[in-house]
Amino acid sequence: MTSGRLRLRLAGLVLLGSSFGLPVGDFKINRIMRPIPVPLSDLIGTFGVILVVFIGGVALWTLAKSMSSFIKRWIVWGLALVPGVLIFGLSTFIPAGVEFNPEAARMALGAGTAGIYLAVLLAITSQPSSRWLIVVSIGLPIGLAVLGQIPMIGIVKEYQNYKSTFNAEFIRHLTLALSSGVIAILPGILMGYWAYKYPKSSEGILSVVNLFQVAPTLSLLGLIMIPLSLLSKQFPFLKSLGISGIGFAPAFIVLTLYALMPIVANAYAAFKQLDPAVLESAKGMGLTSRQILRQVSLPLASPIILSGIRTAFTQNIGNAILAGLVGGGGFGAIIFLGLSQSASDLVLLGTLPVVIMALITESLFERIQARLERQLRGAHD
Amino acid sequence: MAKYIKTWGLTLIYGLSLVWWLADTSRIKAQLVEWFGIGSPLIERTPLSTLVWQHITLVSIATLAAILVGIGLGLAVRLSRSEELESLVIRFGALGETIPSAAVIALSVPLLGYGNEPILLALFLYAILPIVRNTLSGLNSVAPDITEAAKGMGFTEIQQVFKVEFPLAFPTLIAGIRTALVINISAATLGATVGAGGLGVPIIAGIRTSDPVLVLIGSVPVILMALVADRVLRSITPQRSIP
Amino acid sequence: MIKLSHMTKTYGAITALDDLSLEVRNGECLVLIGPSGCGKSTLLKTINRLVEPDAGEITIHQKPIHDYAPEVLRRQIGYCIQGVGLFPHLSVSDNIAVVPRLLKWDEPKIQARIDELLTLTGLPLSYKTKRPHQLSGGEAQRVGVCRALAADPEVLLMDEPFGAVDPMTREQIQLAFRELQRRLKKTVLFVTHDLEEAILLGDRIALMHRGKILELSTPESLGQSTPNETVNQFIGADYALRILRRSTLEDLKLTAVQPQTEDRRLESTSSLKEALAVLLESGNQRVITVIDHQAYRVDVGDIMAHLQAVRYG
Known part of the structure; x- marks a missing residue:
């Protein structure tokens, strides 16, 4: 199935760029202060990033090959959960050496998160019948927000206020x-x-x-x-x-x-x-x-x-x-x-x-x- | 002959109205204030002609950039001869059109700050969509016999695209540019909500102060410009004589 | 039984119908033929009021058609056109059932009628659930005929119905229609520009030109009444050959003979045109046909005699 290969390659590239190059979060001490960029390496360490990229690469490569759809199903499900997990991680992250008040401080989502989400979407849509998985990938973060599990995320804080x-x-x-x-x-x-x-x-x-x-x-x-x-x-x-x-x-x-x-x-x-x-x-x-x-x-x-x-x-x-x-x-x-x-x-x-x-x-x-x-x-x- | 007069006649009327509106602004304004009975003749900080110039500049930069990038993208996709890439680009474009322009502008403010940048970005992105789409559909609409003849005569892939398909795709392309331009002229008014210049400024000011005169002062030139652009581009669209 | 009197219709400078009068007999198939623009389609459409004439009156069974509302009139007349016009969003059976449903027939009666019509036109019953886009040109046209006959109208109006079909299928469908007409004996007004089709299907032919009827006669007698340049030009010098298609060997007076082995055999149902062709190429060889177990000799002279009788008789 050659259709979808392109998306997977793109997904890989985007994943690479987002994980290494772009901040996945922007930490702000309060609403109006300049944000402190938080790259993925802050969350899971440089080694962690390399590992994640490696696993991601393997996952994408597997999807590109004609393998059993059973395995592929598991992989895309896993991928769909990634944005939610990432956002959860961001919410629980405590930046080192910064003084802040948990009430006022917030973690805004960065370009890297958008990038990773894009990569996930590309990967999911390269496979057939992916509609529900897209819903899941959006639904998980929203669900977490509703359950109050990601209180530090900027949007959630604003939502709480308004x-x-x-x-x-x-x-x-x-x-x-x-x-x-x-x-x-x-x-x-x-x-x-x-x-x-x-x-x-x-x-x-x-x-x-x-x-x-x-x-x-x-x-x-x-x-x-x-x-x-x-x-x-x-x-x-x-x-x-x-x-x-x-x-x-x-x-x-x-x-x-x-x-x-x-x-x-x-x-x-x-x-x-x-x-x-x-x-x-x-x-x-x-x-x-x-x-x-x-x-x-x-x-x-x-x-x-x-x-x-x-x-x-x-x-x-x-x-x-x-x-x-x-x-x-x-x-x-x-x-x-x-x-x-x-x-x-x-x-x-x-x-x-x-x-x-x-x-x-x-x-x-x-x-x-x-x-x-x-x-x-x-x-x- | 009559048709000639009709098309260019209208354009002339629009154009002349526009010039008159700009030249005689204060008098027009005073007259309108009289008619409407409301609205105060505000001392405007920027003369209308400056605003028009700002507006034209914004639209031109964004649209020009979109034309270059859009056509380039379309040609690149075509040259790659990859159906997957083409369908991906088209799907992306369709998706992009669903996202409201106001949302794009709002989202680009945190990135680019207030001023002209957000609206430039939004206009650029919105103009690219019809241009890329029309480039692709124009290139694709070239009859297969023509491309086959070209191949048979010994054209390379690149020569085929540039010398045969592209010129034939011109009318469709111009139509796409026309769509993009007309939409951009109107959409540029939104920039005023985030600090850009242009004719949106008096319109927003008018809305905020319930002053119809200001709204008109800004709106009429925009509508006239859009109509002129539409007419001019329609008339320079080459008629395809090939069946 | 359909009487058209003094029909006149102009479109601007063009006279489509020029004080035209015509009577269509009960149970006959009258073919309107002529070059493009002669007004034949226009005349047809005045009968179901798709075209309103400037002047003139039409009666069916002595009742003026204006006594009916146009829609009511049309539901009692079958109408077949070249493009067929089957409703693409309905199945074959729903297409056929349109007029009966308008006339509020009971469903079982409608279903029975659909089956009947499909069988009549030689289509398999399984076609009931098919959609128009799944049918071939000829099949679609047959369904069109079923649809026109659905409410069992007395009158059928057909406007070049077989024109959009390829020549081979067209001949099949023409023969099928001729059979159908022989059985049902509807009053049919048939428009075509194809002379062969007119000769095959028409009981009488009306040759039209510029809104007037130049000649109205049986196919055999066409061109015989008053010598008319336009008529002769239209039917062509080889007209005699064409009308040979109408008769078969069974219509001839033949001499009985004893069959011999070198004889060339022809089916008794062969048209005279076929027979003539065979005779011309068989040279000295004898040509015979068998009718009711008796062999008969077929001669060019027999055909000539028949043609003379039919043409000038």
């Missing part, structure tokens, strides 16, 4: 991203269908929707705030509903508009690629327009439409960060808070969940799409 805020913003962020995406689905598909049915309007519709994507999100946010605040001043009942110039409302509207573009564009393309012979025969057989849409056009267009919805959601999860600028909360609030305090671990606390959510959404939709396409194609003989 626990309630974190949870609140998590929900806000998800609500914002998902609801705006969901609202955009039906209008988006309808607009795409309209552009397809009336080709003269297609250029107009597509360029208007495109304008929303070309304009910077920030501009849209800024511009939406004004009429909203004016409206809520005029109609106080809106304010009681929570709709005003700042907060949830402007972010929601902007995100919905942004979600429209991929959905409309994909819906339009999806309907356009329908086989005209299929549509003509459907009409000739006596299906009404609505029956054709429901029984023929929509099912056949659904994979591409779904792909547009997937883009919209993934995009929105990222864009929702900007809601933090207008008081809409979400992880953006945490990120900007961290930026203003120059607390990189806080920034990380806000960014990582967003990245993970985006990746999960993407992966989830991919599977749904694959299943949909298989259903449409039918089981192959």
Whole structure:
């Protein structure tokens, strides 16, 4: 199996670099002090590093050879546990000759840890059916954090400090991203269908929707705030509903508009690629327009439409960060808070969940799409 | 002829609007303040033209770097003739696109500090993705008969890629550059959240003080620039006449 | 039983139908043929109202088609097109069942009908669960025919249905269709640009040109009524040879003989065109055929006589 060899070679290189060259941790006496880099050799000694690299190299080499999948399974499982173990080690590490207060001090994750994690991922994905192992490799550190086993790690400390805020913003962020995406689905598909049915309007519709994507999100946010605040001043009942110039409302509207573009564009393309012979025969057989849409056009267009919805959601999860600028909360609030305090671990606390959510959404939709396409194609003989 | 006028006409309108906006800023601002009824004519610390210049500089540096590196990477992957490498690069790219740009900017601050660097990095990374992808797909889309003919005529691997596939991949490549550039022009505004210059500055200031005029002052040039860039690049895309 | 009167349709400067009138008899297969752009497809589509004429009226069994809502009308007419248009996301049996389900037939009746149709068109019952993309061109077209016949319509409209199939499969499917039509006796309006196909399948042929019908007659008599330059050009000087395909040796008046060993034998079901070819190359050798255990001699003259009778009779 030559596929995967490349990844393993890359994994080896990255492992080498991370173990010797990059610090796996950055020890900070307190939040704002300059970090003391902690290379892997501090944790397990120089000899330990050589040993680890050797074992790692052997593991990768074994994966590259065509050996029994049983052995390989064990190896990738072991590799998946490495990040968790490493982080645990970092958390329990006490740097020599440094005076610090355990309350204030923290261990931030360094570039070396990222590198080792990358190497582990490369190695895992070089083998088939690795999806769950990726989850494990992420899940173990998270699990350890939840169980309170890695209290010294910077991100965990920040989480402890901002626990309630974190949870609140998590929900806000998800609500914002998902609801705006969901609202955009039906209008988006309808607009795409309209552009397809009336080709003269297609250029107009597509360029208007495109304008929303070309304009910077920030501009849209800024511009939406004004009429909203004016409206809520005029109609106080809106304010009681929570709709005003700042907060949830402007972010929601902007995100919905942004979600429209991929959905409309994909819906339009999806309907356009329908086989005209299929549509003509459907009409000739006596299906009404609505029956054709429901029984023929929509099912056949659904994979591409779904792909547009997937883009919209993934995009929105990222864009929702900007809601933090207008008081809409979400992880953006945490990120900007961290930026203003120059607390990189806080920034990380806000960014990582967003990245993970985006990746999960993407992966989830991919599977749904694959299943949909298989259903449409039918089981192959 | 009419089509010619249509394409360049629009570009001209956008361009002229942009110039007018920059030249007559204070008057426009005063007018807008009058219309909106809110917002105070702030004494701005940096004139708009400086901001525009900063913005253009940021975008140009990042995009240019992305073009060089992106095309280089694409060619290197193609020359390696390794399917594994190609699929790895594409998967990596797809992954990268899933990660929100705001997150990239936020993450690069601890590394690079405040200022222009984070946004440069983010713009660079984001521009690379469509460029590499389009380079690869453009090179791959060259019909196999053409590459076979080239091989039969005695081209070496390298000559084939540079003299045959690359020129034919040009239109797709330009399309990728266009996408990257237009997105970057808009995305550069985010830099202002972490201390960069550019047209994001008045926009953020406007958001923070609920001043629509400031937001507009910053947004209009950005949108116009993006539209101009899009039109110009569309028109210089060579039409592929080969079936 | 289908009466079209004074059908007119223009698309801008192009006249697709020019005051055209036509009557299709019950149980006949009437073929519309002509060069591209003569309006034959347009005429076909006015019957199931996919095209609305500028002027003219159509009645089926004396009932104007405008009395029905278009969808209701179409569910009573079978429609086959060149691209077939099977729904790719449905199985073969679900494709066939579309119209019956629209008409709210009971499921058992639908299933029985599907089996019946598949057998009629010569497809194995195992094909029911197949998907369109798994079928060959000819098989797909046969399923298309099943689908058109599913609700047992009286009328079938076919628009170059066998055009997208390769020539060998096309001949097979044409013969199969001819058999089917002989059995079911549907009223069929068939559009094609292939003269051979028209001759093989049509009870009557309507030759169209620029929105008008130049001649309407049986295949044998085509070109005989009024001498028309365009008609003669279209059917070609060798038309007589082509219509020989319609008859077999069994249609001839032959003389009975005693078979001899040097005789060349022909199947009685051979078309006259085949027979003529064999006769021309057999030279002095005798050619015989056997019908009901009696041998008959076949002569070029017999074929000539038949052709004369059929053409000028």
